[in-house]
Amino acid sequence: MTDAAELQRRTAELLAAHPPATTDRLDFLKARFDTGLAWVHYPEGLGGLGAPRALQAVVDAELEAAGAPDNAPRRNGIGLGMAAPTILKYGTEEQKQRYLRPLWIGEEVWCQLFSEPGAGSDLAALGTRAVRDGDDWIVNGQKVWTSGAHNARWAILIARTDPDVPKHAGITYFICDMTDPGVEVRPLRQITGEAEFNEVFLTDVRIPDSRRLGAVGDGWRVAQTTLNNERVAIGGMRLPREGGMIGPVAKAWRERPELRTHDLHQRLLKLWVEAEVARLTGERLRQQLVAGQPGPEGAGMKLAFARLNQEISGLEVELLGEEGLLYDDWTLRRPELVDFTGREAGYRYLRAKGNSIEGGTSEILLNIVAERVLGLPAEPRTDKDVAWKDLAR
Amino acid sequence: MTDLLYSEEEEALRAAVRDLLADHCDAPGVIARTESDAPHDLAAWKALADGMGLAGLLVPEAQGGQGATHREVAVVLEELGRSVAPVPYLSSAVVATEALLECGDEELLGQLASGRAIGVLAVGLHRAPGTAFPAVRLESGTLHGELTGIADAVAADVLLVPAEDGGLYAVDASDAALTPQVSLDATRPLATVTLNGARARRLGDAEPAVRRALRSGAGLLASEQFGLAEWALTETVRYLKERKQFNRPVGGFQALKHRLAQLWLETVNLRAAARNAADALATGEDVDVAVAVAQSYAAPVALHAAEEALQLHAGIGMTWEHPIHLYLKRAKADSIAYGTAGAHRCAVAELVGLQAP
Numbered sequence: 116m117t118d119a120a121e122l123q124r125r126t127a128e129l130l131a132a133h134p135p136a137t138t139d140r141l142d143f144l145k146a147r148f149d150t151g152l153a154w155v156h157y158p159e160g161l162g163g164l165g166a167p168r169a170l171q172a173v174v175d176a177e178l179e180a181a182g183a184p185d186n187a188p189r190r191n192g193i194g195l196g197m198a199a200p201t202i203l204k205y206g207t208e209e210q211k212q213r214y215l216r217p218l219w220i221g222e223e224v225w226c227q228l229f230s231e232p233g234a235g236s237d238l239a240a241l242g243t244r245a246v247r248d249g250d251d252w253i254v255n256g257q258k259v260w261t262s263g264a265h266n267a268r269w270a271i272l273i274a275r276t277d278p279d280v281p282k283h284a285g286i287t288y289f290i291c292d293m294t295d296p297g298v299e300v301r302p303l304r305q306i307t308g309e310a311e312f313n314e315v316f317l318t319d320v321r322i323p324d325s326r327r328l329g330a331v332g333d334g335w336r337v338a339q340t341t342l343n344n345e346r347v348a349i350g351g352m353r354l355p356r357e358g359g360m361i362g363p364v365a366k367a368w369r370e371r372p373e374l375r376t377h378d379l380h381q382r383l384l385k386l387w388v389e390a391e392v393a394r395l396t397g398e399r400l401r402q403q404l405v406a407g408q409p410g411p412e413g414a415g416m417k418l419a420f421a422r423l424n425q426e427i428s429g430l431e432v433e434l435l436g437e438e439g440l441l442y443d444d445w446t447l448r449r450p451e452l453v454d455f456t457g458r459e460a461g462y463r464y465l466r467a468k469g470n471s472i473e474g475g476t477s478e479i480l481l482n483i484v485a486e487r488v489l490g491l492p493a494e495p496r497t498d499k500d501v502a503w504k505d506l507a508r
Numbered sequence: 509m510t511d512l513l514y515s516e517e518e519e520a521l522r523a524a525v526r527d528l529l530a531d532h533c534d535a536p537g538v539i540a541r542t543e544s545d546a547p548h549d550l551a552a553w554k555a556l557a558d559g560m561g562l563a564g565l566l567v568p569e570a571q572g573g574q575g576a577t578h579r580e581v582a583v584v585l586e587e588l589g590r591s592v593a594p595v596p597y598l599s600s601a602v603v604a605t606e607a608l609l610e611c612g613d614e615e616l617l618g619q620l621a622s623g624r625a626i627g628v629l630a631v632g633l634h635r636a637p638g639t640a641f642p643a644v645r646l647e648s649g650t651l652h653g654e655l656t657g658i659a660d661a662v663a664a665d666v667l668l669v670p671a672e673d674g675g676l677y678a679v680d681a682s683d684a685a686l687t688p689q690v691s692l693d694a695t696r697p698l699a700t701v702t703l704n705g706a707r708a709r710r711l712g713d714a715e716p717a718v719r720r721a722l723r724s725g726a727g728l729l730a731s732e733q734f735g736l737a738e739w740a741l742t743e744t745v746r747y748l749k750e751r752k753q754f755n756r757p758v759g760g761f762q763a764l765k766h767r768l769a770q771l772w773l774e775t776v777n778l779r780a781a782a783r784n785a786a787d788a789l790a791t792g793e794d795v796d797v798a799v800a801v802a803q804s805y806a807a808p809v810a811l812h813a814a815e816e817a818l819q820l821h822a823g824i825g826m827t828w829e830h831p832i833h834l835y836l837k838r839a840k841a842d843s844i845a846y847g848t849a850g851a852h853r854c855a856v857a858e859l860v861g862l863q864a865p
Contacts, residue, residue, distance in 0.1 A: 368862055375865035383862060384853040388804040395780040399512035406513060415773045484772055485765035489745050492760030 117155070117166035119173045125164075126152060126177040135183040144186055144220040147178075153186075153219045157203065161215050169405045186221045189452050193263065194218045194225030197341045198271045205288070205329040205337050214269070214290070226267035228258040228291060228315055229338070233508055236479050238273075239282045239335055240498075240506060243317060245274035245289065252276075252289065252327070254297075254320040260473070264300045264313040265449055267293045271341060272322075273334045278504040285503050286334035290326040297321070307465045308445035311453055342475070354394050359420070360427040360456055360463065361390040367434060374434050383434075386427050393419045411488040418480050421470035424455065428464040435460055510793075511579075512783040518583045525562070525587040528555055533593045535831035541594060542694035542834070548663040553595040556584075557623025563601040564621030566609065566724075572618035578724065582731035582786035589735030592834045594695040596660035600626045602728055607668050607676065607721040611712030616666060616678060628664035629721050630679075630701050632657035636847025637722035637799070638855070643670040643714065644703055651677060651703040659845075661699035662686050669703065670714035677708035693841035695834060726846035727789050727799035730782035730806040733842055737775045737813035740835055744768065744817045764820060771816055774809045781805045797859050803852040807843035814839040 133146045147153055148162045152174050157163025178185075188195055195218070202214055217223040234241040243256025254274055264270070270291040277285035291298070297320035302310035329337040357365050368375065368383060396419070400412045432439040442461040455466055471477040485491045498506055514522070532552035541547060557563035565581050567573020581602060588597055600620055604627030608617045619625035631641045634657060644653030651669055661667065664686075667679045685702040711717070745768055748759030758764060781802040788798035814836040818825040825832045843849065857864060 365860075365862060372863075372865070375863075377865055380857070380862075380864050381850075381853075384804075384857055387860070387862065388801055388853060388856060389777075391801050392777045392781045392805050395512065395784050396777045398510070399780040399783065402511070402513050408513075412776050415776055418773060419777070478766070481766045481769040482762070484769035489765075489768055489772060491745065491749065491765050491768065492757050494762065495760075 117164045122170055122173050126174050130181050140184045148216050148219055161211055162219050191221050191224045193227050197344050198225040200344045201341045204340050223268040224266050226261050226264045226270045228270045228272040230260045232259055236476055243274040245276050250324050252322045254317050256317050258315040261313045261315045264315050273338050279502050282503040283335045287331050288328040288334035288337040289322050295320045304447055307462055309448045360424045361387055364431045379434055382430055390423055414484050418477050421477055424467040424470050428467045431460040432464045510784055510787050522583050525584055529591045529593055533591045547697045549594050563623040566605050567617050567621040571614055573621035577790035578786045579790045582728055585728055585732040586735035589732035590739045592695050592838050596626050596663045599628050599660035603721045603725040604629050604668055606724045607717040610717040610720045613711045625665040626663050627666045628661050630655045630658050630667045630669040633659040634844045636851040637719055637726055643672045646671040646673050650705040651708045653703055655701045657698050658701050659696050659698055661701055662688055675710045676712055676714040676717050677710055679706045679708050683707055693837045722846055723799055726803045727785040729846055730785050730802035733806040733810035734778045734782045736835055737810045740813035740817040741771050741775050744820050778806055778809045800852045800855040804849050807849045810839040811843050
């Protein structure tokens, strides 16, 4: 077992062999990947050492102290948080060797082609078709809410390969080349004014069978790995006290006494307490993970943060009074990064509306908690034994 | 770093307390006792205090206690909340004990720690930490006056009474007139304490002792409230899986599933807040904020859990026979005990610099 001391020794060796001050950024990241210090819980040869995941913090702390460049993880959140664990679990040896290294160092950014106009909460009803043609698949359909598609080199894609079986059984998981001439990315403008998302039109996109992930027809199971990691990524951020949306409101309250009213004070205190308690719940969840006793609390974190972000940012706009009537900028832009707490109160308020929709709506997540955590009966199903082609749409 | 988990020893302690309460505090027995002349289950108290030594958890070994911390006390209180046990644990082993620890009174500490005596701080249950509290007159070494709303006073052997000279005095319960008040929560009954020239022994200054006692009481009450909320959620989920209407288990209706999932979220949050308060009390770090946050959050959740349990059990939940009313009454009384959530939010405002207009 690789322990903390061993990781510190290897990190020191990496830093000695490739001094950050005199090494090209990408060269350093490649060297870090090749010495297994990229994500230490991954296997040897794929950027890791098969070490406990919690020990990554040891490596990160040493590298940060030495001024080493990082892999700009926020630029490739879908790649790192969702595509990588899925490739690791279901990819062939060739696929893992081909994709994980450029993904981790950030040379190749990934996006996710899952949701469709007709398949939102009911993702398994998706209609994008993939038809076998020799050694290739020909893909036609439309995807939506695709964050970062305009920057992405690759996409994880689920498509229907068999319309004659019930919906969950006829899906296959692919890796899609975003430079294929049949891929058209159009910005999708949202209520904030910017276009963080895209619509992606797929017209006769040719995907070699070697870019299939998992078995034909097994795509739904493969996608569960992706989706479970998404919810961890969205709800699991570590925060100091006042670290989230509550921070700017508390700051405005302290600095601008002229804005204070008794009503706002009561509401602010209630939300401040709720934000602090949600932070403690997140901290407890992390302590459970480190202790090797993962609990079901993770299922609730995203629900809690979605509601809090919405209520807190709504309070902030109201607190600002006259200024709350203004908005910083409605210009259509295509941001490279998404920052929920970035920009001004009006943006935060509007952007937070998406928190209870993206990555599973709060209503679906409440069903998941009720069924998987509390063991209550599942929703009645009318689509389980019906071929996908015969479903109502 | 705050430790929000339970240790193996704490889980073992929980299992032992749960076993003991299963033997002593079954629901029909607790309901019957609320209508009797003996509201406290002194057999259960003896088993907890004398048999298991739990009354002395907060008292150092040198003073006759177990030398444990608020973390273990919190685990005991979770279990007591789960069974709405009518024992004076919070009153004697936490609140009175903390007051005596502040005063440094070895003799009484030893008696309370061993369970030989039950101590009660004669401050109304509704008083929040750091707020004013009534005191009685001191005349030529004896105490005169009346104090109301004193929880568990009828079970007390010794009362800790604030007097107008700023001192905290020990009074033998047999020297006081204790008049039970008909209480919303009959499992933590209130009484009026009347002193008519009662002999008293000065223990120390009342203000710091009462502040410390009520702060611990408030912080650890959150663990009792968590235990209560968890019982209400677990029992309601169990019942709704069994109960059938419209040819389906009632728990399969989405309107009810979402309410229970929401309650689960709140309960999970409450556990984190309560563990944080218990750990802060144990380590002495960030105590005031941790206690105020826990008590700002705990009462509404415990009450919501009990109220949802009643509504989702529907008709049977309205009956005297079903124990839900014990939990509802305890949760409602707890929402006033040691300061309301609103009072604790005001404390948060002071502590973190979010001043009122």
